[in-house]
Amino acid sequence: MELVVFSLLNGVLYGLLLFMLSSGLTLIFSMMGVLNFAHASLFMLGAYLAYQIGRYTGFWPGLVLAPLIVGLLGAAIERWGLRTVHRFGHVAELLFTFGLALLIEEVVQLIWGRAPVPYTVPSSLDFAAFTLFGTTYPAYKVFMVLISIGMFGLLGLVLTKTRIGLIIQAALTHPDMVAALGHNVPRVFMLVFGVGSALAGLAGVIGGFALVTSPTMARTLGPIVFVVIVVGGLGSLTGAFVASLLIGIVQTFAVAIDFSLIDLLARFGVTVTRADTFYDLWRIKLAQLAPVLPYFMLVLMLIMRPRGLMGTRET
Amino acid sequence: MSAMLEVADLHAYYGKSHILHGVTFAVGEGEIVSLLGRNGVGRSTTIKTIMGQVRPHGSVRFRGREIAGLEPHEIAHLGLGYVPEERAIFPGLTVRQNLILGEKRAGRSGRWTMEDMFELFPRLAERVDTPGGVLSGGEQQMLTICRTLMGDPDLIMVDEPTEGLSPQMVERVGGLLRRIAERGVAILLVEQKLTIALEISKRLYVMGHGRIVFEGTPAGLRANAGVRKEWLEV
């Protein structure tokens, strides 16, 4: 029971973090038709910036400044990079963002080195929030959940209740029409790219101290974010949300469950011995499979429902 | 009289295929002018090129100013409205939200208010909180026209507004366009069939293979069986 509750909490937390990344990525994708390979790199940059700023000012200013800087950087990338490359087609755009991801990784290594930096939980958040079944749950995790939910609530309100939100919604499906009505669509694109990047940056700030802040963190998390938006359905925010939680929870549970097929079969009175065929296969623990599960879900989804859970676009 | 919209020797391309071969025509202040022609002759391409959605080669002047090369949203701000063939309703937004996005700036009221729209087409008032995507084809057509009017254009280009509509609905679209013109908005109407075009237009152009092949009045086109047979009837 304890295991279930805590795994669920951690799973939801991981899922929310994934959604903070995938929501920006899927918004950018549905607007511009570009899969931004550098998205996870902006996430990493958020973590490093928060670490660096934190060394001078403490954690809290970094919480605001780091996402802001990453957001401005994202807007600049759209304005002076993607918009120019756009003329040469989608392949050029894809290569551009791919190159950008490599560039950011190299620059991060150059400045902060190959080893992880000690970006740790700020002391103001380093206490136990509550105790359940005799186990404590750390305050910083509760903080991460609150920040995520607050941010999504705010974005939801902006998207559905404000004029610029309505323009964004309309531009997602009919950019040409929105432009013909007199709205500056390129500027809307830049804004969405900037906000999406800022979200990735924020995920980095709050994810950085829960995970490890190292130059490989973009490469580790990037593919999983892609899995999320494909499984959720390219371009669907709701889909990305469901898929984020799903993958977050499934992966967290898999890690927590130290169980193999042999153990399962044993429950039904079947014993598998070394002599049996595929013994090595039966022996694999679910926890060992955890990293593979998202990709397994991706393949399965592409075979059974290529549009993803809630996608509208035929891929 | 210098016309409001003057298109001269306009060429356009999709990739390597040359679609418009020097289109020349004009629309005067407050006029209803029709651009007719069979499928695929380049009528939609002509207005997309004027609107800046397709790259123009040649001259497009609006109120004396050269607009070829401007961005679509800049062209819209000069007072040119566009109602596309595919209607392009924002399906997830309500009728009211669709209309609001027609305004170029929040709350800026021009010659039209939302009440005017409901008066022109009362069905919209009943369905104001309904998502645009669930309206019928005719209602969507009316909504697209009204949405463009909310931006207070001086000239609207309407691409095949009667396509796929019932005969009564076609008549209502014709009536709506006439009432819009009475308020001083010029209309460039693109049509394939002659029905409403002959009734409401002051002048007509017929296109064939990316060029203007006839220019005249409704009476002139009625009298010219040769042009109708060669360029319009199927």
Ligand SMILES: Nc1ncnc2c1ncn2[C@@H]1O[C@H](COP(=O)(O)OP(=O)(O)OP(=O)(O)O)[C@@H](O)[C@H]1O
């Ligand atoms: N996006 C595009 N890419 C390539 N060719 C196109 C494109 N859009 C239109 N065409 C071609 O350009 C020509 C003119 O198309 P246009 O849409 O202007 O015709 P139209 O006169 O509006 O007729 P209709 O609306 O009945 O199709 C057609 O031969 C069409 O196949």
Ligand SMILES: [Mg+2]
């Ligand atoms: Mg057409």
